Amino acid sequence: MLYVNACWPTLVDMTAGPPPRRSDATRSRILRSARTEFAVAGYDRATIRGIAAGADIDPSLVMRYFGSKADLFDAIVEIDLRLPNLAKVPRRRLGETLVSHFLTRWEGDPADDALLTLLRSAATDENAANRMRGIFRHQLVAALVDIVSDPAEAATRAGLIATQMLGLALCRHIVRLPPVVALEKATLIEFVGSTIQRYVTADLRGLKC
Amino acid sequence: MLYVNACWPTLVDMTAGPPPRRSDATRSRILRSARTEFAVAGYDRATIRGIAAGADIDPSLVMRYFGSKADLFDAIVEIDLRLPNLAKVPRRRLGETLVSHFLTRWEGDPADDALLTLLRSAATDENAANRMRGIFRHQLVAALVDIVSDPAEAATRAGLIATQMLGLALCRHIVRLPPVVALEKATLIEFVGSTIQRYVTADLRGLKC
Numbered sequence: 001m002l003y004v005n006a007c008w009p010t011l012v013d014m015t016a017g018p019p020p021r022r023s024d025a026t027r028s029r030i031l032r033s034a035r036t037e038f039a040v041a042g043y044d045r046a047t048i049r050g051i052a053a054g055a056d057i058d059p060s061l062v063m064r065y066f067g068s069k070a071d072l073f074d075a076i077v078e079i080d081l082r083l084p085n086l087a088k089v090p091r092r093r094l095g096e097t098l099v100s101h102f103l104t105r106w107e108g109d110p111a112d113d114a115l116l117t118l119l120r121s122a123a124t125d126e127n128a129a130n131r132m133r134g135i136f137r138h139q140l141v142a143a144l145v146d147i148v149s150d151p152a153e154a155a156t157r158a159g160l161i162a163t164q165m166l167g168l169a170l171c172r173h174i175v176r177l178p179p180v181v182a183l184e185k186a187t188l189i190e191f192v193g194s195t196i197q198r199y200v201t202a203d204l205r206g207l208k209c
Numbered sequence: 210m211l212y213v214n215a216c217w218p219t220l221v222d223m224t225a226g227p228p229p230r231r232s233d234a235t236r237s238r239i240l241r242s243a244r245t246e247f248a249v250a251g252y253d254r255a256t257i258r259g260i261a262a263g264a265d266i267d268p269s270l271v272m273r274y275f276g277s278k279a280d281l282f283d284a285i286v287e288i289d290l291r292l293p294n295l296a297k298v299p300r301r302r303l304g305e306t307l308v309s310h311f312l313t314r315w316e317g318d319p320a321d322d323a324l325l326t327l328l329r330s331a332a333t334d335e336n337a338a339n340r341m342r343g344i345f346r347h348q349l350v351a352a353l354v355d356i357v358s359d360p361a362e363a364a365t366r367a368g369l370i371a372t373q374m375l376g377l378a379l380c381r382h383i384v385r386l387p388p389v390v391a392l393e394k395a396t397l398i399e400f401v402g403s404t405i406q407r408y409v410t411a412d413l414r415g416l417k418c
Contacts, residue, residue, distance in 0.1 A: 041333070044251075044253045044333060045253060120332045122332075122383070122384050123328070124253060124254060133384065133386060155387070159380065159387075159388035159389040162376070162380050162389065163373065163379075163381075164373055164404070166380060167374070167380075168376065170332075171368065171375060172372075175331050175338045175342065176338065177342060179364040179365050179368035180368040180371065180372060182365075183368070191408075195373070
């Protein structure tokens with residue numbers, strides 16, 4: 001363990017940057033602890049003190065590496081949805097492909113739950129909500145522009161997809177409604193995949209089955 | 210304005226209950242302020258001090274009336290979904306009826322946003338998430354039992370409905386994704402109504418269109 005006196009920040013040149021030795025390991029340890037803390041507590045409740053405790057270092061060192069809770073949060077939630085190249089997916093399988101992609105990310109081992117962390121925080125934090133809108137626009141809408149029949153409809157279709165996929169994340173992983181938690185991944189891919197398929201390909205002036 | 214000295218709580222018998230005069234008006238004023246504070250800030254960030262300021266009274270009086278922030282929150286979010294009698298709705302209109310019902314409640318004048326307040330809080334507060342599971346089970350699942358072809362499927366169907374409706378609430382009212390905010394109510398009733406219709410009535414072993 002790296003022991004750092006609580007008075008340490010007042011004694012050193014704060015512009016000197018992170019210490020040259022062990023810096024990557026320390027940085028990784030802070031990020032790992034922050035990821036857990038933000039995921040469990042959400043942005044509002046997470047504390048630098050708690051993150052430091054989880055990383056087994058002094059809180060001042062967390063601030064030295066990342067500047068603020070907000071900056072640390074930004075470093076955690078650099079979210080790349082890593083959407084597959086939808087142009088190469090058979091058209092009738094777009095819905096199930098998208099649902100399968102998100103479920104695999106949220107429920108993989110290790111789970112890539114940065115989006116869930118951001119979602120949890122976005123409910124009460126405007127900064128997090130703004131990041132979510134950016135991810136939506138730059139990644140989901142952008143991916144749909146290439147594959148929808150009318151690019152002018154890409155944003156609306158992406159919006160409808162978001163209502164279903166974020167609602168699924170919310171009910172399965174955050175609010176944890178028992179029947180939604182109980183559904184098998186394959187069943188969700190089929191049920192919810194049909195909805196997403198419709199939002200991607202059906203005529204927007206008559207989405208009825 | 211009812212002026213209450215900050216020292217007041219130490220000078221009176223705290224077991225005596227609310228003051229006999231103006232108590233209903235004060236109670237209403239506290240509830241009104243709390244509703245705003247919880248809706249804007251979410252459970253974690255809302256403070257008794259802020260609620261008291263909004264009601265123009267001393268914080269000690271808020272505690273005297275409601276005991277704690279948690280109890281005050283419970284008083285605010287007594288949520289009755291007030292679902293219409295679904296057994297009287299023509300079967301093919303169940304989807305649009307449900308979507309219309311929720312949109313009208315969320316976007317009416319005055320908006321009945323208790324469910325949105327609870328949703329915002331449920332993202333980071335297990336107590337709020339638990340209340341949400343209770344509302345889901347006692348109201349949505351219960352309403353579906355009477356109208357689905359196989360009552361054993363009511364919970365699963367209600368769960369699927371929740372993923373879509375809570376996701377719509379999240380994207381339109383909390384994260385505020387621009388294309389979702391921009392959609393007309395009538396359009397949403399049509400688009401999302403088709404999804405809900407399918408979750409209520411389609412064969413669960415093959416929900417495809």
